[in-house]
Amino acid sequence: EVQLVESGGGLVKPGGSLRLSCAASGFTFSKYSMNWVRQAPGKGLEWVSSISFSSDRYYADSVKGRFTISRDNAENSLFLQMNSLRAEDTAVYYCARARIADWDRYYFDSWGQGTLVTVSS
């Protein structure tokens, strides 16, 4: 069974940093592209970042230059380093697996339960 478990969320002041982690199990992690998707309070889903199995990285414009996605295939883990955090980054952050690596057919077939990040003074 595929399992994705996020951790690292919490309360941080504007301008601060936070590092999210996602522990993966139940599949060959190194063969899949992985992603972060967030949901701000009362809002819809928003794609944040993706990393391919070969570590190509993609970011939403709203986080480009502030967030960095990375992975450790030996530890079956996905990370999101978040710097220069803003109030509008407050959200539940989900780790999600891409069904296949083909960007044209890029869908999220497994999701974690999410970790809450609150940016407030």
Next chain:
Amino acid sequence: EIVLTQSPATLSLSPGERATLSCRASQSIGSYLAWYQHKPGQAPRLLIYDASNRATAIPARFSGSGSGTDFTLTISSLEPEDFAVYYCQQRSRWPPSLTFGPGTKVDIK
């Protein structure tokens, strides 16, 4: 940038009724569209990919159709567990990005 719009914003129905949800893309995206179900406090769930293919373990009452710019998710007979928010999602090639529609909430009438 391709924008997805969903209608209606809210759909109020009773169990057993048919639900028809719409997703429209601002330009043609072929059949490259997915639908997700999201309940409060839970992980989102992939329902449909490539516009009309049911994901693993998704009941047959869920079906997807459409291509180009207009897509539909149909729930043939609503079960109590189907009341949730539904999102469509697509990709843009350049710049590489992934976008979700704003969602349709299906609630109990």
